[in-house]
Amino acid sequence: xxxxxxxxxxxxxxxxxxxxxxxxxxxxxxxxxxxxxxxxxxxxxxxxxxxxxxxxxxxxxxxxxxxxxxxxxxxxxxxxxxxxxxxxxxxxxxxxxxxxxxxxxxxxxxxxxxxxxxxxxxxxxxxxxxxxxxxxxxxxxxxxxxxxxxxxxxxxxxxxxxxxxxxxxxxxxxxxxxxxxxxxxxxxxxxxxxxxxxxxxxxxxxxxxxxxxxxxxxxxxxxxxxxxxxxxxxxxxxxxxxxxxxxxxxxxxxxxxxxxxxxxxxxxxxxxxxxxxxxxxxxxxxxxxxxxxxxxxxxxxxxxxxxxxxxxxxxxxxxxxxxxxxxxxxxxxxxxxxxxxxxxxxxxxx
Numbered sequence: 224x225x226x227x228x229x230x231x232x233x234x235x236x237x238x239x240x241x242x243x244x245x246x247x248x249x250x251x252x253x254x255x256x257x258x259x260x261x262x263x264x265x266x267x268x269x270x271x272x273x274x275x276x277x278x279x280x281x282x283x284x285x286x287x288x289x290x291x292x293x294x295x296x297x298x299x300x301x302x303x304x305x306x307x308x309x310x311x312x313x314x315x316x317x318x319x320x321x322x323x324x325x326x327x328x329x330x331x332x333x334x335x336x337x338x339x340x341x342x343x344x345x346x347x348x349x350x351x352x353x354x355x356x357x358x359x360x361x362x363x364x365x366x367x368x369x370x371x372x373x374x375x376x377x378x379x380x381x382x383x384x385x386x387x388x389x390x391x392x393x394x395x396x397x398x399x400x401x402x403x404x405x406x407x408x409x410x411x412x413x414x415x416x417x418x419x420x421x422x423x424x425x426x427x428x429x430x431x432x433x434x435x436x437x438x439x440x441x442x443x444x445x446x447x448x449x450x451x452x453x454x455x456x457x458x459x460x461x462x463x464x465x466x467x468x469x470x471x472x473x474x475x476x477x478x479x480x481x482x483x484x485x486x487x488x489x490x491x492x493x494x495x496x497x498x499x500x501x502x503x504x505x506x507x508x509x510x511x512x513x514x515x516x517x518x519x520x521x522x523x524x525x526x527x528x529x530x531x532x533x534x535x536x537x538x539x540x541x542x543x544x545x546x547x548x549x550x551x552x553x554x555x556x557x558x559x560x561x562x563x564x565x566x567x568x569x570x571x572x573x
Contacts, residue, residue, distance in 0.1 A: 231262035233329045235379035240353055242306065249378075250351040255306040257353035257376065264379035266337065267325035270356075272393075273349065273369040274400045275317040277425060277497035278520040279310040280367040286312075295359050298369060302356050309350040315520035316349030317367070319375055320386065320396050331379055342392070344399045345375070346382040346551060366397065366572055384551040390558060394565075397572040398554050401427035403543065404495060404518045405434040405557060406550035411491050411514055411541075415440040419480055419489040419508050421470050422496030423462070424452025426568070427518060430557055431493050433564055436461035444483050446470060446504075459563055470496050473503035480508040494519045502527040509538045518543035 231239065239262070241247060242254040249255050261267045275283070287293035302308050308316050323341045326332070337343065345352060356373040363370070377383060384399055386392050404427040412418055418435040420428045423445030432443050444464040445456045456465045464483040468476045480488060488510040494501060499521040506527065509515050515538050517527060527540055558565045 230260055230327055231265075233264040233327075233379070234262050235264055237265075237351070237353070237376075237378040237380075240306075240376075248351070249307070249353075250348070253305065255351075255353055257306040257355045257374075259374075261325060261327050261376055263327045263329040264331070265327045266323055266330060266377040266381075268319070268321040268343070268345070268375045268377060269324045270319050270321040270354070270371055270373045270375050272321075272396065273308060273317055273319050273371060274396050275308070275349075275367045275369060276313075276315045276400065276520050277367055277427075278313045279315045279317060280364075281497045282310060282312050284364060289364070291362050291364065294362055294364070299356060299359065302354055307349060307352055307354050313520050314350065316352070318345050318347070318349060318396075318400050319352070319354075320344045320392060321375065329379070335383070337383070337385075342386045343383040344386060344396055345377055346384055346399065346402065346546065347377070348545070352376065352381075366393075368393070368396070382546065387555055390555065391569065391573045393572045394558070394568045395555065397426055397568060398430070398558060399551055401430065401495075402550040402554035403545035403547060404493070405430040406547045406553050407516065407518070407544065408434045408493060409553065410547065411493075411516055412438050412441060413490070414438050416490040417442045417444065417484055417487055419444045419446060419492045419505075421446045421476070421492065421494045421501060421505055421508075422519065423447050423465075424449065424456055425495055425497065426571075427495040428493075429456075429459070429564065429567060430554060431495065432459070433461045433557055433561055435491075442484070444480060444489070446476060446480070455567070461563075470501035470504045471498070473507050476504040477507040489513060491516065494522065497521060499523065500526070503530045503534075506531050506536050506538060506540075507534065509536065511537050512539070514539045514541060516541045516543060
């Protein structure tokens, strides 16, 4: 595809694409312009699949009564109205894979090598990515993926990863979608820590548990609600304790973590649950001066901050950052080194 049209002026943050309200960044915008031509420093991508983030897909599915036809209509309307896939309830998006079809002459290819024809996964949120959908081909509710025909635009400030040749692309997409979680886990967890992962049975949770266990003397505790997740977690060599509980029931989770840790509680709590109102479970499971890391897009900062204050919890509350240097390769390497992880992701995402 080639527009053969004069490029828009360079704009590394994509601010010129904001329709309303003017003056904000694309992430904060209510509506952005996803039309062609691209700017001098943008990439044009022919999109193959959207990987909707778990909290967003869960909310959309519930709102649409799990009806695939309604979900399709919802997604089409959302993208048509906003110029991006930006969930109005969760505020989150996801990411995509596709083929590069046009490169603006001012795109920073020295820093971000890319060629026309490369198949890439974007590592910035769909909540700021200009997107047009011509047609939805298939919705895969079990893995939060939507196969489409359409185009997306990546700003010069955007990051991406070329799809690896040694992993199925659907597996790579699933891992790259949550690459920030295990990468941040590597930085947060120290030798000898007790680590509790709330929502541990999901893809990001399992990656975090594996990464945490690589540190010497770490005890890993996974909390999940579904029986299938509990059974899967119980079979993994890098998970020391598995707790079946509803993370919205803070007192129940706290009591079970107390029992599992013999009263020590957690040095680090990682929240990757895809439902709201799980903040207090995490706070109550953390020891004084410990760290609670909210990677979940269903997190409410207000509930977390005021909740910790309300129970007198002196804990370090941290908001998840989906990007840290080297996070894509780090996360893909976890599947390369762990037969258990590779088996789980291959079975679930291919």
